Amino acid sequence: MMENNFLFDSEGLSEEALKRKHKLENDPSCRTDHMKYMDDQEQIKSDILEKVMAEFDSYDYSAYTVLDVSRALQKNTIGVEEFKALLSPAAEPFLEQMAEKARIETRKHFGNTVYLFTPLYIANYCENYCVYCGFNCYNHIRRMKLSMEQIEHEMKVIADSGMEEILILTGESKIMSDVKYIGEACKLARKYFRMVGVEIYPVNVEDYKYLHECGVDYVTVFQETYDNVKYETLHLAGHKRVWPYRFEAQERALMGGMRGIAGSALLGLSDFRKDALATGLHMYYLQRKYPHAEISLSCPRLRPIVNNDKINHMDVGERQLCQVLCAYRLFLPFAGITVSSRETKSFRDGIVKIAATKISAGVSTGIGDHESKYTGKENTEEGDEQFEIADTRSFDTMYKDMSAEGLQPVLNDYLYV
């Protein structure tokens, strides 16, 4: 177990760190250029960013009318214009029709299946300063990095529950959780699970290639917000501050040989309709350029976090979230849609029948606490949780609940031959 942290002394945040934090928050001129790649960040040739941002910048959702929405709903194929109409406020009164159309589309492509997976946080060290996140480098939380032995132990506990897919997560610290460490964890995961995903800091193509060789099937990266001006004010320091490098992460992952990618904005950080448009288009252009790739969308909304009263999440209610998910389904009929345990049981039970195809179960966002959560056995060495979850159902309960809803829970649909 390693001791936290670069910025803290026995009194808490060191005086020097405190000054630096204050400056970052109050003096934009001392912050680095968030559009400029750092020396170790690879720049790829791609026109996807340009295409997405041209639509993002010109999207005026208030210009869409009920007539536009009604026309969109009559179409068999939803194009970019129709997608924009379906995300607009004018579509809110049509929510039931959108849900019914989305339900038919989902069943057409996915039958009545719902995929189950669980996340495993292996470290919570982070070098970034994202003002809305409990793991940020200026937050005094219990930091932890699991040893390979501890990781294997956690994996065994999860695998024993019956789960076959795992998503490995770290905070974003290249120093404390380097690519080799993550790769070794993925090799272990391959022993216990049939599908392995990672949600880690964005890396270069060569590193994605290495992680794929270690057994990773897919990569999830959240853009947080596609509004790069807002992004600059929320990500004040660290590698993550570089907005275009993050944007291109999924494409680099595919160039590194990954089978699938997932992404999204964190809805509520900025204007959620524009962020939802950009998320859908980002995945749409990736799908067109890499037709073989398995593309998934997520739909996280801001949740309350520890030690941070700085940010008020903007209001994305369940109706709005449902509208966004139905619009995603109609625009990208084949894409997977994941709904995390940040959402409530009742919302998740409803949305898996309409648009979502994948949900997490047996979730803990803390470090090293699966054993205590799964078995009730006490563990005094646990790292803090990144955010609160709303749906705490175990794998077993989730499996039974999904079956009772008339759905077929699927643990894995891929065979290595």
Ligand code: SF4
């Ligand atoms: S959102 Fe991710 S990168 Fe930002 S502080 Fe939290 S863990 Fe670190």
